[in-house]
Amino acid sequence: MEKKKELPLCPVETTVGLISNKWKILILRELLKGTKRFGELRSGIDGISQKVLTQNLRSMEEDGIIQRHAYPEVPPRVEYSLSDLGETLKPIISSMEQWGLGYQEMINNG
Amino acid sequence: MEKKKELPLCPVETTVGLISNKWKILILRELLKGTKRFGELRSGIDGISQKVLTQNLRSMEEDGIIQRHAYPEVPPRVEYSLSDLGETLKPIISSMEQWGLGYQEMINNG
DNA sequence: CGGTATCCACAAAGATACTG
DNA sequence: CAGTATCTTTGTGGATACCG
DSSP: OOOOOOOOOOHHHHHHHHHHHHHHHHHHHHHOOOOEHHHHHHHTTTOOOOHHHHHHHHHHHHHHEEEEEEESSSOOEEEEOOOOOHHTTTTHHHHHHHHHHHHHHHHHHH | OOOOOOOOOHHHHHHHHHHOOOHHHHHHHHHHHOOOHHHHHHHHHOOHHHHHHHHHHHHHTEEEEEEEEEOOOOOOOOEEEEOHHHTTTTHHHHHHHHHHHHHHHHHHHH
């Protein structure tokens, strides 16, 4: 997920790169609701495997749009939340959601 | 590119699905500038192969966001442009571009 | 609980050649 | 010019097993 740092990309690509894949969007959606534990994300996102969830969370953390907080407890507890930067994506997610709604209606009504 | 119609997806996923991949975004960027011929797109998008360009154009055409117009000439001429629906994506692309710019600056300034 | 480590499958992308 | 047809290569995700 994080191997290719060869880029300089155009701005749109940069943005898309951060949120493009299916899982990242779903993770963002969950975190927009508030802080979540790893297990909550896992069960809240239908069909995601542990590996893929971890990979995406790491990647998003590297990108600086989410924050990871591990509590030194037994059993372990790890919480994820949006960073300030991540919060600034909210308008974009919202506008995509609005557009998607309109598109789906269009499809359904023919 | 077009095999998976198994969905009902949430609105954000729908939108992301249409524009998520790297190539589609670059194609959209080109077409936002105006109508382009196949060859113009090919040379305007660095590194894209003929096959992948074709695949993505077909997919986007199916999704209804671009239009294909083939002129019955020799040699063939095929022009691509955004559909009305495609044009409505403009605000989203723009906001992603803005966000990406800010992000890149942030990265560069540390 | 929240991971990491492997192995495998399959889809997507690249390269190349050919065509209406 | 604008594709299609193949073949090969790559990579992302699924399944499983194990660990601090």
